[in-house]
Amino acid sequence: MPRTSQADRPFEIRDPVHDFISLDETERQVIDSRPMQRLKHIHQLAMTYQIYPGATHKRFEHSLGVMELAGRAFDVLMRTASSDIKGSLPVRSDDELRYWRKVVRLAALCHDIGHLPFSHAAESLLPAGMNHELFSGRLILAEELCRIWETVRPQVNASDIAKVALGPREYALLTDDNPENHLTDWETLLAQIISNDTFGVDRMDYLLRDSHHLGVAYGIFDHERLIRMLRLVPHSPGGGPLSIGLDEGGVHAAEALLNARYFMFMQVYYHRARVAYDQHLGAFLRTWLPEGQFPTELSEHQQLTDNEVSTAIARAASEQDSNGYIHANAIMRRDHFRQLFLAREYDTDPKHRIVAINELEAKARDRYGDDVFTVEKPIKFTASQVKVGRDDGTVVMFDNLSNMPPARLKCTLRFILVNPKLKGDAMRWIPSARKQVGLNDSD
């Protein structure tokens, strides 16, 4: 039997969510690069490990998982496309299909390489107009990864990877609305595989992975079924661009994903202690970072991981006269601000209730100043733009087939968190304050 060379054999990485993740030589080179290795030191869920000790997984393995699912989704979409739809695609040959599959996987692998320390918790400390996606785009187009793109055979175009990784909105920001850099409909479609607001594989992987590591069941759904039911559908009748929709057989799996997302937000991502830690982290970073903001220069950005921030927090927590002592100490000693008030603002609320909550927050800020956080966390759940292809060839909207309660469209969690040293006083104050603004006990 002829021996296969090292270059022919795919590599495999063991993964707790997807069992095995296969990668080729190019993907392995990307994984070995410094920007990717840095993701081994960025927690996926910021300081959620303070509440769920198992939440120690990193952006690195999430990126591998998204790559794996992106390849599977691409295969399903191309395999199940009708002859009419295949005829309208700009890819004609197997070589072209292989090229774009490679681009999609690489884009998925690199989609998060620009993340800041502690992921989303730190994003507000970037200058206006900057976000982690733009860093990801810049890194994809920077020298280290471009050396890899150029040595691959066939060569991959760095801008193709960046377009699919970022999508039209962020790529336009990256390229300053350059008219030569608009995404084609095809590139937009491929970007949706990763970042589609409803069924993107980024969301699928993080729900499953977060659920697994935290030891909760909320984020579990039948992702294998859902991916197998993805379909290319016309975005409007009579031709035109395509979008990613569903076969009718995938509606229940999709509903399960929407439920999973809702439960994970309510129980994990917006857990009151997690919200408090995010605020403490942000407040500490504002004292620690030069001018209270993360650097935007790439080499400086790449030098910062959770390790540097954690070291700084530990040091500040041991020096009472240091600038960030209060918030560093709150993090290190688990002395975070405690929930004083939580309201769930739903779409059916009367206006006076929203006004009353605003007034209560203002009163709390007046009374407690820096010893209180008022935080709003919106949650959006909608799949109403998704199209479903039926067996008879018709296409309908997802909401027409789903039995999901429409009331779960949007919810905002309104937190008031107070310094634990003042919690006793605050708990005595809050009942009369609620009455003054017109909030019932049940509000």
Place this chain on the structure above:
Amino acid sequence: MYDYVKPSNNAIEKRALLAKLLQYIGKTGSWPSETQLQKCVYFMQSLLNVNTGYRFVLYMHGTYSFDINEVLTWMKSRKEFDVEDYKVWELKLRLTENGEIIAREHTNFADQMQWVSSRIAPMDTTDLERVSTASLLKLGAPDWTDQRIAREINRLKPHIPVEVALQGIAEFEELRDAADADGVVLPRVEAAVS
């Protein structure tokens, strides 16, 4: 082009502008889809120089603002509009009583809203895709010839042949001329970044 200020997507002014526009379009006798509403805002901004604060990119049906979609989600959650029919390809947005109330918060740009309601809103999705894409490229690349723009539109959107793209460019020029003739184009002002 503009530097965009991005206030909260829950901001009253953002919801009020969209509610007011929905009100104007509703008076023409037909509620718009999100695509039609999006394009009205786009042309108010790009053609008539109304600084709405929204940023547009090229997307599936031409120009698109993800922020408008966000604001519409907020508005739907506050019952400021209803969707008229789930069975059609794109949902029609119908202003509710709550939406009428929020629309009162916006009192500017009546002439511009009236103009896009009568000129842009009645166009169908295919027309809007063609004309808005042509507009984005014409305004973003003023040095390009129409032939080059048409070829680029066909490259970006293969379902739009070059000759149809040229038609879209001509339609955009007609709109531009009509806006000038109707006196609804405001002086162009660059917005400050906050």
